Amino acid sequence: MGSKYHIIILSCLLLTLPGLVTGSDGNRSALNQSYPDNISEILFAPDVQSILSNPENYLGKTVELKGVVSKIYTGQHRFTVADRVGCSICKSKDAMNSITVSYSGEIPKYMAIVQISGPLLHDMHQGYIIKATSMVH
Secondary structure, X not given: OHHHHHHHHHHHHHHHHXXXXXXXXXXOOHHHXXXXXXXXXXXXXXXXXXXXXXXXHOEOOEEXXXXXXXXXXXXXXXXXXXXXXXXXXXXXXHHHOEEEEEOOOOOOOOXXXXXXXXEEEEEOOOEXXXXXXXXXX
């Protein structure tokens, strides 16, 4: 007779457990929160072109990107990063395939390969900018 009670109790638990996890209103409760919801989402961008072709996917989010320093603005603590630095004839094309990075630390050297991380912002005058919070070169 004891095993019948165990089966009934187990059945009741199985019926109520989904309600505990999702909450009575269908929203996730603290029991079912995934870890990434509690921290900033970091998006790994394969290249600059991926960001520039779909900026709305990255805007306001932390982006991690590896690229080549293609231009330096030392006094302004800014530099541009490109997927690659091309020939001198291709300068206008390279400008369209680079993104400005604002960084409060030491600015890397021209042609250095850097890995940056920071939120993608939009400026009316400068376009899309990554405000780097960390950089490795």
